[in-house]
Amino acid sequence: MEFEEVLNEIGDYGIFQRRLVYWFLLPATVPLAWFALNQIFMLSVPDHWCYVPELSESNLSVQQQQMLIRPIEIQFGLELPSQCRMYDLNYTSVLLDFLESPYSNITFQNYTLASDVPKKACQNGWAYDRTLYDSTASTHWDLVCEKDHLPHLIFTLSSVGAAVATPIYGAMSDRIGRKLTFFICVTVTLSSGVISLVLPSFIAFAVFRLINGSLIPTIFQVPYIMLVEIVGKEKRTQMMGIACIGWTTGLCILPLLAFLIPNWKTFGLVTTCFCIPYFFYWRFLPESPRWLVSIQRYEEAVVILTKMAKINGRSVPTDLVKRLKKVEESMRKEKESSTTTENFTVLFRYPSLRKYFLTITISWVANSMAYYGLQINVTNLYGNEFLNFFLLGIVELPSYFLCWYLMERCGRRWTNVGLMFLAALSILIPTAFPQDLAIGTTIGALIGKFGCSAAFMVVYQQAAELYPTPVRALGMGSSATIACIATICTPYIIYLGTYGRHIPYFIIGGTCLFASGAASLLPETLHAKLPQTIEDGEKYGQNQKYFSCHSPQDDDVEDDVKTDSVVQKEIMELLSTV
CATH class of the missing domain: 1.20.1250.20 (MFS general substrate transporter like domains)
Incomplete structure (x- = not known):
């Protein structure tokens, strides 16, 4: 006895399933990319150069300041302005010389420094290009130059969390159910995402981003699994296609949100808080009847399957409980026969x-x-x-x-x-x-x-x-x-x-x-x-x-x-x- 036989009688892709597709699966997968990949923009590293207080407080334009600060270096075979080194000069004297020079009232295009001027590492931090972002996590903690590997560490920690935690959440889903696991993951994703933004320490930020990243695969998989387990086998590929389309739709919207919200903390808070609407699904989202049968909770499975049949305009089999018990027995025998391998x-x-x-x-x-x-x-x-x-x-x-x-x-x-x-x-x-x-x-x-x-x-x-x-x-x-x-x-x-x-x-x-x-x-x-x-x-x-x-x-x-x-x-x- 197969569960698909029962599903076919009560409707394996009727109004009940379509409602869940249109009102749950597709809308639920759209925001996933927002709190799964928002750290790409949060950790973006804009163009930067050494910060010189004397020049920053002057009336020189940003372009003029850069020409006095950034030596030209060979990078990737190209001559590019340095982001991590500066000229070793007395900028107070340079500023006075510049103000008295004939170039003080022009665009400064002809002003050059001798090639033998000594250079040194940045002494007072960095100044950043604010064209695209007011601030990012990288500018907030100066994750540049000798610390430029740290943004990549955050991405790596997210992957570590996903690799370690996904099997754990998968086992949890089989033990306590798809629905409860989904909402636990949403709760932890929301709380870890918000906490990572409010704590002042970079180490705390990294730890909570690890926790946050560990939940993303499960949040994507569980809605898909919940739908796959209540539709016919010929519609399962379509469920995957719809989940992928929802993900891609969110992927396309994410850069617009990043463009409109140039502050990294506000952007992170907005994208993370899109977890909140998921909680409104609690009352009408059903548990997987297939999972309920597998753990012998037949009465709850019957309630869900009965509701499914009525909405789909199908009659409820009179011997539904008996048939579900046969399904569970078949599942158990198949599992026992495969435990040796x-x-x-x-x-x-x-x-x-x-x-x-x-x-x-x-x-x-x-x-x-x-x-x-x-x-x-x-x-x-x-x-x-x-x-x-x-x-x-x-x-x-x-x-x-x-x-x-x-x-x-x-x-x-x-x-x-x-x-x-x-x-x-x-x-x-x-x-x-x-x-x-x-x-x-x-x-x-x-x-x-x-x-x-x-x-x-x-x-x-x-x-x-x-x-x-x-x-x-x-x-x-x-x-x-x-x-x-x-x-x-x-x-x-x-x-x-x-x-x-x-x-x-x-x-x-x-x-x-x-x-x-x-x-x-x-x-x-x-x-x-x-x-x-x-x-x-x-x-x-x-x-x-x-x-x-x-x-x-x-x-x-x-x-x-x-x-x-x-x-x-x-x-x-x-x-x-x-």
């Missing part, structure tokens, strides 16, 4: 399973590094960082629809290979451009974000279809955890750009290129039946040709396999949802 070492005991695990994990790691790395590197790209962030977000929308279509037409394997190869080339090719042609790197980053965003959907689908049933959750969880650990290093890969702007692109692009080649070794899963046992998984794909785009099981495809017209119809449904 559900440990991490099983992923390496079998040749095919080992190959699947290593290849999927490599693809997942490369994808996570590219996505996260390109996103946090936005402040280093050519042009306005708000516009760049928006463009990096908006390119995700067409990538989802293209990926969905290609997966059903060309298969999963070559779609993954092609998209990762596109991401790799777009990241690597700009490294051949001259250093002063920075716009090429920006264009490459946009195309790379398009490729890796689409490739994530394929990797996720391949993982679900290649891992055998007894180790599917273990395999996907292990691959995702390793990818999450890899993102811990990503901020410091981006930090290597301080030694050479192209270094991060070589590392990330090279990883994507390697992952693209490795992905071609996976078997095709389009129209294939899922492997139910490890033995099925070991035999799977043995007769496939390397350049095939379909599974050899195509002749045995069940009647409910999606045709191109069905896929196109679902894409139109997604578009209408937006």
